[in-house]
Amino acid sequence: MAGPLPLRFLRSYADPDLLPHVNAELALMGRSNVGKSSLINALAQHKGLAKTSKTPGATRLLNAFEVGNEDSGRWLMDLPGYGYAKVSKAEQAKWAEMLNAYVEERENLVAVLLLIDGEVGPTPLDLQTVEWLEHLHRPIVYVATKADKVRPSKSQKRRAELTGRLGVERKDVRWVSADKGQGIPELRALVLDILGVK
Secondary structure: OOOOOOOEEEEEEEEHHHOOOOEOOOOOOEEOOOOOOHHHHHHHHOOOOOOOOOOOOOOOOEEEEOOOOOOOEEEEEEOOOOOOOOHHHHHHHHHHHHHHHHHHHHHEEEEEEEEEOOOOOHHHHHHHHHHHHHOOOOEEEEEOOOOHHHHHHHHHHHHHHHHHHHOOOOHEEEEEEOOOOOOOOHHHHHHHHHHHHO
């Protein structure tokens, strides 16, 4: 299994048009409190790499992390979370516009890691995002976060419900826990494979 991902934070972008051409990008998407930053830190085994916050909506820009050797041109992009209501409508609209422009137009984007809260299951907004990504023919890798929060007695039922609502096979969803490390080595290997990092 893959060890810690060689991840380096490069910079944040407010405008997708300013992103340079790179070899390949994998985008991390999900609701505002789904645990994107915690997952990045777990993948890299580096607690302070991505800023985590008790307050949802901390990620407000397109955050670029390079995977592999310096200048590998293989990036993991941390996108702003969707569905966070405690900001102004204008701010929400700005985030949505930035997300839409990036996902719809970015030529280097090879796949989307779509994070679903394993404890809550897919929300209507998650399902709407799935439809949108499918419409754009963007490959989706489903990752169910917070696997440790699901009680073992309810695990099988929860997994069946989650995959049923997404309309995918059980094998198509990776269950992970950033806190406990569950599923993290396997996800690291998948990220390296998708981005073509040797």
